[in-house]
Structure formats: C-alpha cells, structure tokens
Amino acid sequence: MKQLPKEFYAAMEELQAVDFVLVDLTLYLDTHPEDYDAINQFNQFAKERRRLKKVVESMYGPLQQFGNSYSGYPWNWDDGPWPWQI
Template sequence: MSHKQLPPEFYQLMEDLQAVDFVLVELTLYLDTHPNDMDAIKQFNEFAKKRKRLKKQIEQIYGPLQQFGNSYVGYPWNWDDTPWPWQI
C-alpha cells in the first residue's frame, strides 16, 4: 500500500511531538526517584500541556494519532490513512 505524501510541516510537528514525549518520559523517570522536586513537577506539567496542544494541532489538520478513544476520528473512518507512525 502506498501512502500519501504529507507536507514538511507535518513531519516537523511530529518531530516536535516526539521531542516532547521524550522529555515527558525522562521527567517521569526522574520524578519516580525525586517525587518532591517541585521544579521538575512544574516542568512536567508544562510539557504535558505542550503535548496536548501539539496533539490537538496535528489531529485538527492531519487526523487522529491514537486509537482506543484517545483521539477522535473523521468521517469517513480514517484510521487506515497513511502514513502510519512507523512509516514516518
């Protein structure tokens, strides 16, 4: 199955989302061992908000990113639209 070509802006947004996800994973690991670090908690919450905004921006333009009710879908059903995450 061939996938549609998306504009460079899509790939930049996805890269930004991946960077934010990386920060959130690292902060989660840090906070597991430093649960009282208020600065890290604030930073985590800032990046969580940033992730929510990025996800919303991407989905409004390009369609859903996550299944199982974590993302809304369009009509017609658009889960089979490419590229899929492993094709990026």
C-alpha cells in the same frame, strides 16, 4: 505510500521531542517524587503535548487509538501514515 507535506514531519518531530522530555521527567520523578520544580515542568510539557497533538490531529488526522484521539467522519484511521512510515 501517501505523501505528506514537510510541515507534517516538522510537527511530528516537535511532538516527539516533547514526548522525550515527558518520558525523561517521568523517570526522574519516579526517584524524586517531591521535586516541585520538576513536577511543574512535567505539567507544562504535558499541557504543550496536548496542544501539539490537537494541532497535528486537526490537520492530519488521529494519532492514537483506544479513545485517545477522536476520529473524523468518515472513519479516518486508514488515512495514515502508519507509525513505521514516518
């Protein structure tokens, strides 16, 4: 298995924490769609997620398929790690 630096795992943990907040806020907003503060918080975390994703991908390669992440040249989807290897 490809060995990655410890910084990769720290960055992924930060990204996963932001994802958790976004899922939680999504569930909350499904039942409180007019909570202005929660919507602002969701948008702030969505912006932070895009920033973190860009940082991680620039250092370690694409995270998502189906056009959600760009590929480097040559095609670098096999550079891993795969999700179950994290």
